Every structure is written in structure tokens, then in C-alpha cells.
Amino acid sequence: MLSLHTTISKMRIGMLLVCLSFCLSISPAYSASSQLQTSEAGNTYISGSDLVIATPVAADLFAAGGRVSVEREVGADAAVAGGSVTIRAPVRQDLRAAGGHVDIEGNTDGELVAAGGNVRVGEAAVVAGSAWLAGGDVTVAGKIGKGVRIYAGNIAISGEIDGDAHLYGQQIKLLPGAIIRGGLFYASPNELIRDPSAQVLGALTHEPTPPEWSKEHGPRTMSWFHPFFVLSMLAAGMLLYVLFPAAALGPQRAIRQYPLRSLLLGLALVFTIPPVAILFMVTVIGLPIGFALLLLYPLSLMLGYLATAFLIGRQVATAAKQPEPASLKRYALFLLLALIVLSIAAAIPFLGGIVMIAAVVLGLGGWAVWIQTTYHGARAAHE
Structure with a gap:
């Protein structure tokens, strides 16, 4: 019960x-x-x-x-x-x-x-x-x-x-x-x-x-894994920002402009990619596509999490009245703060898993909306 x-x-x-x-x-x-x-x-x-x-x-x-x-x-x-x-x-x-x-x-x-x-x-x-x-x-x-x-x-x-x-x-x-x-x-x-x-x-x-x-297996608590995870996400986020700044900033802007569409697309992608990959894998022709989808799925979840972290970092910077564009050090600082906030939230009993899911869903949807709007914009400009 x-x-x-x-x-x-x-x-x-x-x-x-x-x-x-x-x-x-x-x-x-x-x-x-x-x-x-x-x-x-x-x-x-x-x-x-x-x-x-x-x-x-x-x-x-x-x-x-x-x-x-x-x-x-x-x-x-x-x-x-x-x-x-x-x-x-x-x-x-x-x-x-x-x-x-x-x-x-x-x-x-x-x-x-x-x-x-x-x-x-x-x-x-x-x-x-x-x-x-x-x-x-x-x-x-x-x-x-x-x-x-x-x-x-x-x-x-x-x-x-x-x-x-x-x-x-x-x-x-x-x-x-x-x-x-x-x-x-x-x-x-x-x-x-x-x-x-x-x-x-x-x-x-x-x-x-x-x-x-139980005390040995209690609800999420801060442990050695969390600093490692935060630092890993920080490194991945800053690498993404340095190599592809538009890709790092585009999804968070898409979330702000199209929040409902981002949410719905994120839900669709999170819960449909694995079964779609399996459907591809049951056919000989679609086997490579299925494997590719399963291999890219963890990467997409990480990118979704980072997109939400970038959004939270931007909101924190705005609350601190920091101008935009910010320097690389400032982006790193506010991204780190956002990742720490998410990790603390993930350690709250009962809320932790839902926080992680919500962050991934919203961020992944932001990526989908950004790619969609970028594609349509480029196509309209070409025509």
C-alpha cells in the first residue's frame, strides 16, 4: 500500500x-x-x-x-x-x-x-x-x-x-x-x-x-559521486560552450520561448526513443539505426540535463543582475551553481528522481525545438 x-x-x-x-x-x-x-x-x-x-x-x-x-x-x-x-x-x-x-x-x-x-x-x-x-x-x-x-x-x-x-x-x-x-x-x-x-x-x-x-541504503544523500558528477557535467558543458556556443545557448532560449512545446517534445523523446530503437533492431535493415539510437540515447539525456542547467545558470545570473553576454569564467561559475542546485535538489527524499527526470525532459525538448526552429529558419532563408 x-x-x-x-x-x-x-x-x-x-x-x-x-x-x-x-x-x-x-x-x-x-x-x-x-x-x-x-x-x-x-x-x-x-x-x-x-x-x-x-x-x-x-x-x-x-x-x-x-x-x-x-x-x-x-x-x-x-x-x-x-x-x-x-x-x-x-x-x-x-x-x-x-x-x-x-x-x-x-x-x-x-x-x-x-x-x-x-x-x-x-x-x-x-x-x-x-x-x-x-x-x-x-x-x-x-x-x-x-x-x-x-x-x-x-x-x-x-x-x-x-x-x-x-x-x-x-x-x-x-x-x-x-x-x-x-x-x-x-x-x-x-x-x-x-x-x-x-x-x-x-x-x-x-x-x-x-x-x-534504511541508514545503509537511505534516500539520496550527498556522497563522493555527486562532486564527481557535478565536475564531469561542468567539464562537458564548458566544452560544449567553447566548441559550439550556439548549441549551448540555443536550447535554453528555445525553452524560454516555447516552454510547452519543449515539454511535450521532451516527454515524447524520452519515452519513445528506446521502443523505437528496439523496433528498428528487430528488422535486419533497421539494425544499425536501432543500435545508433540506443548508443545516442544516453548522450541525448546528458545534453538535455545540460540544457536545463544552462537555463538555470542564466536565471541565476539574471537574478544576480549580471549582464549578457557574460565571460567564459562567468558562464562556468553560473553553470557550476546550477549543477550544484540540481544536485542538492536530487538529494531531497522523494523529490530527487523527479527533479532529474524533469530536468532531462525539459532540456531534451529544448534541444528538439531549437533544432526544429533552426532548420525551418535556414530553409526559409534559402528559399
Whole structure:
């Protein structure tokens, strides 16, 4: 049963991360100004490097940027993504949030789904529906009305939960003031830390801990492999930039210009190349093509990962107000920072594999779009 919940959770995390990558890619890469659009239905779409939602939103809100703060009421659903996300105002329906740091201070009248490096439901926050939270560190100090499911490295509960709590993490703490009015179901390789004043009114069930969570084979942690991998990717990325600068920069620009097309093409390529190669290999004529596709497949995955790393590095440089074009040393520095960010994200329990997949998919799609647009442009110029 736990494996099924874990599979479902990974799918939902993947969707959040893909949405986050999509939103970040459409935010302005070279300007601190924001872009605002309002549909006929009253929905608001806004992106920028530093966003403050200071006026009420009548219907749905879709916001993405480096830092996003929602200060006024959202009349319907809200989907927010950014490096730092703060929700201080009420959301009258469901709230979806993803980012490096997610802080929920306002009320949510529907469900809450949030994922990030750090996720916090503040003391003043009241979630009327259920909550689904995932990240490196997750803290619940407010009130959740219809149960919660949390997947994280460290989980701390000091608020109130009406309904069952399903907690899966490395370290789980029930702090003073914690009240769970339903059952507590948890899985962890470590003992539950429970303050004497913490209340669990329902059943307390310690679910079997998956073998991969054991201390010998725990969730992804930083090890000797990660520095080697980061340095290898850095060397490959800089070699690509020096020898083929257009190929190093083109895919990241394609992702920013055509994020949805990049995402769809990336998904198609990642999951269709292996079966297509096998189909070629079952025929005598297509055997060389099949072998070639299988040999090139790992290279394509690496190039996809590098494309996303270049994009993140460019976003970091923009946030640091570095001009473009940058020097070779600056490109190396920001690429290194991006690779470190991806490696740290890959070490987060439950999120790591999805982060890697999302990075490869988006980057590979960027390559496909760049090649496609370059080909059509050259063909149009020739004609």
C-alpha cells in the first residue's frame, strides 16, 4: 500500500515540478519588470523576477517568478511557483504552490498542495480541505481541516489536524501543541519524536519502512559521486560552450520561448526513443539505426540535463543582475551553481528522481525545438 501511495505522490510531485519549470521558463529572463494578463473570465496570469500581488484577484491566479508574494485575496484557485513563495492572503478555493521556499500564512478554503525545499504552514493559516505536502523540510504550525499527507526529509507538526495524518520521512516530530484528531500513520527509519503534550486522538500506526530508507541504503544523500558528477557535467558543458556556443545557448532560449512545446517534445523523446530503437533492431535493415539510437540515447539525456542547467545558470545570473553576454569564467561559475542546485535538489527524499527526470525532459525538448526552429529558419532563408 505504501508503494502505491509513493508512486502516486511522485506523479503529483512531478506535475508540480514540471509546472514550476514551465512557469520559471516563461518568466522574463532579462528584465525585472513583470508581465500581467487578465482573461475574459477574470483569471490573472503574471510573471516576473519579483512579484507582489497587491490587488485582489477576482478569479484564478497563475503566478511565477523569482520571488512571489500574494498579499491580497484570490477569489478562486491559485497556482504559484517561484524561488520563494509566500501566501499571506486568503485563497477561496484550492491552492497549488511550488518553490525553493514555500510559506503559507493565509487561509485556504479548498485543498492545499505544496512542494519545495522548505514548506511551512504558518500558525495563522487554516486549510479547510485536505493538504498534500512534500519537500526537504515540512512544518505544519497551522490548522488543516480534512487530513494531511506529507513526504519529506524532516517533518515537524505543532498545529492541529482534523482527520488522519499520513507522514513519511526520515525524521518525524510531534511538537508541543500538536493535535491530530484522527489516526497517525507514519513510516520512518528513525523513532518518532513526540512531545508529551502532543495529542493523537486516533490510532497510532507505524507502517513498514521501505528497505531503501534504511541508514545503509537511505534516500539520496550527498556522497563522493555527486562532486564527481557535478565536475564531469561542468567539464562537458564548458566544452560544449567553447566548441559550439550556439548549441549551448540555443536550447535554453528555445525553452524560454516555447516552454510547452519543449515539454511535450521532451516527454515524447524520452519515452519513445528506446521502443523505437528496439523496433528498428528487430528488422535486419533497421539494425544499425536501432543500435545508433540506443548508443545516442544516453548522450541525448546528458545534453538535455545540460540544457536545463544552462537555463538555470542564466536565471541565476539574471537574478544576480549580471549582464549578457557574460565571460567564459562567468558562464562556468553560473553553470557550476546550477549543477550544484540540481544536485542538492536530487538529494531531497522523494523529490530527487523527479527533479532529474524533469530536468532531462525539459532540456531534451529544448534541444528538439531549437533544432526544429533552426532548420525551418535556414530553409526559409534559402528559399
